Amino acid sequence: MKKILLLVSILFSLTAAADESAIKLQQGAGLDAVTRNCSTCHSLDYIPMNSVFQERKGWEATVNKMIKVMGAPIKPEDVPPIVDYLTAHYGK
Numbered sequence: 539m540k541k542i543l544l545l546v547s548i549l550f551s552l553t554a555a556a557d558e559s560a561i562k563l564q565q566g567a568g569l570d571a572v573t574r575n576c577s578t579c580h581s582l583d584y585i586p587m588n589s590v591f592q593e594r595k596g597w598e599a600t601v602n603k604m605i606k607v608m609g610a611p612i613k614p615e616d617v618p619p620i621v622d623y624l625t626a627h628y629g630k
């Protein structure tokens with residue numbers, strides 16, 4: 539019984555650690571579209587890492603590149619909320 543408890547607490551602390559290291563983007567309109575569409579291939583920390591030099595045009599180009607070059611399956615109606623969100627929160 540003690541062993542089981544120990545195992546459970548180890549597993550629990552591992553999950554807690556994973557949650558803490560998960561990247562947290564700023565809250566705002568469009569965040570769900572971003573989380574849904576932009577975290578399947580790489581981690582969301584690509585967004586803050588690239589925010590220093592992107593403005594609206596840059597984010598539009600990035601999102602289009604993800605779709606056209608990387609093959610991201612993003613619905614056309616999700617693109618405007620994604621670009622708006624990125625520009626508002628991670629634009630320069």
Ligand code: HEC
Pocket residue numbers: 572575576577578579580584585588600601603604608609610611612620
């Ligand atoms: C189909 C897979 C896929 C999806 C979905 C995807 N990306 Fe990417 N993304 C990539 C690949 C591949 C790279 C380049 C390789 C690397 O650096 O890992 C990349 C690189 C990036 C970069 C680094 C700069 C650059 O232009 O290369 C940013 C910023 C980025 N993605 C943002 C996004 C955003 C925002 C979304 C959601 C709209 C998104 N990605 C969705 C595959 C994807």
